[in-house]
Amino acid sequence: MTLRRPRGVLFDLDGTLLDTAADLHHALTQVLNTHRLPLVSLEQARPVASHGSAGLLSLGFGSKFNADTQADLRAAFLSVYAADPYSRTQYFDGISELLTQLDAQDVQYGIVTNKPTQFTQALLPHFPQLAACRAVVCGDTLDVAKPHPAPLYLAAEQLGLEPNECWYVGDAERDIQAGRAAGMLTVLAHYGYVSEQDTPALWQADTEIQYPLQLLDLWT
């Protein structure tokens, strides 16, 4: 598919720009250890890493993650994660070069994540190209988060662009829902945390990429 080069590209963070699964998995491991429960492997945790603390805790605790326990478990998880959300985290291969290319082609870019501001702001300084983004909207920036389109509207505004001048790239169903609802062209980052139980063909993304630099091929 060859498309017109967008004026702006907005990206999801976990599972799209940054491979954060190992740090999230580390936090889950610590909490499971505290409760003397069996651990889950990184391979098991990766597919749910886009679903934040609730997704990971449900995976590790099963029915023990319930209405009575979830507040405490979440607090324990987040306190471990907050202490070090970056040591095991890295760019997906090609992201750094992709962002350099976007700069060179005068395509603006930004981040729309459901990750709370506290953790996003702890991570970004370790990834200077992301810290320099003109648009960063987190899960708690507004009182609604993806799949609601409002965070995407705000990010487009921060870039000084109309929503329909931006694309949205993400690896989860709620990313594609939010992008479609915002009237943006949606790109599924298939290299991210898409699990075997997911049905991305039903998400109706406009197009998909198998690795980050493939984004550039969509308009050249």
Ligand SMILES: O=C(O)COP(=O)(O)O
């Ligand atoms: O931490 C989360 O809840 C998910 O973050 P994401 O929106 O960047 O995938």
